[in-house]
Amino acid sequence: MFKIMMVEDDTKIRDIVLENLQRWGFEGVYVDDFDEVFNVFVKEKPHLVLMDINLPLFDGFYWCNKIREVSKVPVIFLSSRNTNMDIVMAINMGGDDFVQKPFSLDVLMAKINALIRRTYSYTDVSSDVLEYNGVVLNLKDSTVLHGEDKIELTKNEFKIIYILMKNNGTVVSRDKIMRSLWEDESFVDDNTLTVNINRLRKKLSDIGLDDFIKTKKGQGYIVS
CATH class of the missing domain: 1.10.10.10 (Winged helix-like DNA-binding domain superfamily/Winged helix DNA-binding domain)
Structure with missing residues (x-):
């Protein structure tokens, strides 16, 4: 079973997405201590990360950069920030896709499934x-x-x-x-x-x- 890790400060959005992930047969995990994002990542070894940009303590760009030091796991940014600069920054910091809030769950799941397919169809899913x-x-x-x-x-x-x-x-x-x-x-x-x-x-x-x-x-x- 593929594991999706969610780093999202809005608990309502987090719970809705996690419930939807479960319906699609994914295992969903989330971060509740935003000082421990990296440690949760290495402990849980997710196959994909959903990352909000606006987070307490450090923003999503910071945590994506930390993850990229040890892993090429797919990262999808979720954010209400929608300027071209935000999107460019998200990609430059190692993100694989950008989904603007509010978003369609169907669109989000399509993007998750596409990234999972492309990343793991011909590769080993073991951790780095x-x-x-x-x-x-x-x-x-x-x-x-x-x-x-x-x-x-x-x-x-x-x-x-x-x-x-x-x-x-x-x-x-x-x-x-x-x-x-x-x-x-x-x-x-x-x-x-x-x-x-x-x-x-x-x-x-x-x-x-x-x-x-x-x-x-x-x-x-x-x-x-």
């Missing part, structure tokens, strides 16, 4: 990010996002944090991590792993994640 406790790992460019901060990872650092985040809540042994690093046939010994873990921890510490990777003595590592 992993998220755990507010830490976002971008699988496409090997970066870590935490709040407004971003770090770039080496190939080995990426593989280490990927396997730890993929197995969040579980201790991952050093042997298992080293086996994942051997996939490209480059030999990684125990000391090399320690060096890579330490470098990764230093980078994470630089963006306020001092204890994200914990050592379980005699067992391995776990993210928390």
Whole structure:
């Protein structure tokens, strides 16, 4: 089932659209804390976003830009603002379509279905990010996002944090991590792993994640 995420400050419009999405067989989710739009996005992993422009705290252009840092998921802007500049800005900020309020539900659903078809007919719908406790790992460019901060990872650092985040809540042994690093046939010994873990921890510490990777003595590592 395709999931549609709605970022809309008008609860009446939000509820009507969500009800209509359900009728069409979509799963609808919405944001009720407008300071957490990005975090809700990475947690819910929607296949399409309906984004109002006028929002509390930050506007829809800001949140679309944040989403575009980690994903190419389709974004349709919904707004009562209808100047050419607003429409151009919406597209330039990464939006795929613009629907002016008040709008026809039939037209909106036609646009949603068309975008879903074009985007996912021949592609994998899996997410481009992993998220755990507010830490976002971008699988496409090997970066870590935490709040407004971003770090770039080496190939080995990426593989280490990927396997730890993929197995969040579980201790991952050093042997298992080293086996994942051997996939490209480059030999990684125990000391090399320690060096890579330490470098990764230093980078994470630089963006306020001092204890994200914990050592379980005699067992391995776990993210928390």
